[in-house]
Amino acid sequence: MKKVINAPQNVVSEMLQGMVLAFPEYVRKIDSADVIVRAKPKTGKVALISGGGSGHEPSHAGFVGCGMLDAGVCGAVFTSPTPDAVFEAIKAVKTDEGVLLIIKNYTGDVMNFEMAMEMAEAEGIKVDKVVIDDDVAVQNSTWTVGRRGIAGTVLLHKIAGAKAETGASLADVKAVAEKVVANVRSMGMALTPCIIPEAGKPGFELAENEMEVGLGIHGEPGVRRDTIKPADAIVDELMAKIMADMPVDGQEVAVMVNGLGSTPLMELFIVNKRVNEILTGKGVKIYKTFVGEYMTAIEMAGFSISVLKLDAELKTLLDAQADTPAYKS
C-alpha cells in the first residue's frame, strides 16, 4: 500500500480537519461527531443531511453549502456512520421546517440512518428520508437488498438542495427528491481496485488486461469481469443497460460522467464524447453535462455514467444557484 497518510485509523479525522481549514468560509465540523455543517447556517428551510462511509470525496461533505446540503455525516472509510453520528447531525442542523435524510441504498446506511431517525422522532424532531438506488448494474429483485446508490446521489443533492433553499415544505422537498430517484440511472466500471487504508490491500484483484463491469463504489466486486475493451465499447455497454432500464428517446437529460478516483479527465472526456453520440443518436437533448470527480472510490481507476431525465421543474432546480466546496453553479 502506497498512500500519503499518517496513521490509517486517523485518515477521516485528519481529512476533515484539512478540509475545514481549506474551506472555512463554507464549512465547519461539529465537536460531537464527524459531521460537516455549513459555516453560515440557514434557517427557515428544510435541512438536508446526507452521508455515508468516507472514501467517496468530495461526497458528501464537499457538497455542504448554499443550495445543496446542510450537513454531511462522514463514517469510517466505506463504513456507514453510526446512528449517533447521524443523530448529532440532525440535532446540529434541524429547523422548524424539518429534516430530510438522503440515504444511499446499502444495508448498513439504511439501518444506521433509520435508527437515527427513530432517535430524532423520539425527541419530537420532524424528520423524513429518501433512499436513492440509481445503480442499474445490480438487479432490483427479491433476491438482493435492491439497487445501490452511487453517483446519481450528487444530482439528488443538487436538486433537493435547490428545492429546500426555496423554503419549500418537507413534503415538497421529499417529493422532488423522489422524482430524482425515479428518473436517475447510473452504472460504473473499474480498471483497478482501491485500498481501504486500514485493510492495507485491495478488495479485489484485476489482471493487467481485465476490467470489472458494474462495480459499486466500495471496492466490492462488480457483476462481471471481462477483458478490457476500447472506451466506446465500454460506454456502449453501460449506456445500453441504463437506457434499457429507463428509456430516454426524445427526452431531455442531464449527464454525469464521474471519475472514481484515479481516472484522468482525458479519459472521462473520451467517455463523455461517446455518451453524447449515443444520446444524440436517440434524439435525446442533453441539457447539462457534468464531467469530473463527484463520487469516488478512493483511488479506484474507472468511472460511472449517470443519466437524469429532466422536466421543467428539475431543469430550474438544476440551474439554481449553489455554492459549496465541490460544486458551484
Next chain:
Amino acid sequence: MNARDTVALFKLIAKEIEDNKTYLTELDTAIGDADHGINLSRGFGAVLPKLEGEFETVGEVFKTTAMTLISTVGGASGPLYGTFFLKMAGALGKAEIDLSDFVGALEIGIEGVKARGKAQKGEKTMLDVLIPVLDSLKNAATTGIPAKDAFDEALQAAKDGCEYTKTIIATKGRASYLGDRSLGHIDPGCMSSQLMVKAAAAFLGGKA
C-alpha cells in the same frame, strides 16, 4: 453467570475478534466491502474500557456493550450486533442467570436482528449461525446438561452454520449483489458470530 462473569466473557469475545480481525476482513473482502474485522475490532476495542465499571445485573453489561457497539461500529454489523445485545439486555435484568435465561434472551435478540435486518434464516447472514445456536442451546436446556457442554454443542452448530453459508447464495446485505458469485464463501457475519460462541464455550470451559 453473574455480571462479573459477563464482563469476563465480553473481554474474551473482544480478544477473539481482535485476534481474528484480519481473517474476518479477508472473508468480507471476498463477498462484501472488506471492513468487517476492522469495524468489529474498533467496536469491541471501545467496549473494553466501558466494562471497567461496576455492574449490578447481567443485562447492564449487555446494554453497555450494545450501546458502545451502536455508537462505534457503523456499517451493517454495528446496528445488527448492537440491536442483538440490546434486545438481550432487556431480558437479562438479573444479578445471576442460568442457561434457560440465556436461551430466552437469545431468542429475543435474534428476533431483533431479524427485524432490524429484515432477514430470515437461509439468506447468508449471521442468522445462519445464531438460529442453529439457539436451537442447539434450547435443546440442551431441556435435557439439563451442564452449560459448558451445551456451549460445546452450540459451537459445533455454529461451525456447521458457517459451513452451510458456503453452499447458499446471499440475498441480504452487500453480498447479495454478487448473485451466485457469493457461493463457496463463508458469510463474515456468521464467522464473527461463531467466534462469539467460541469465546462463550471457552469461557465456560475455563470456569468449569
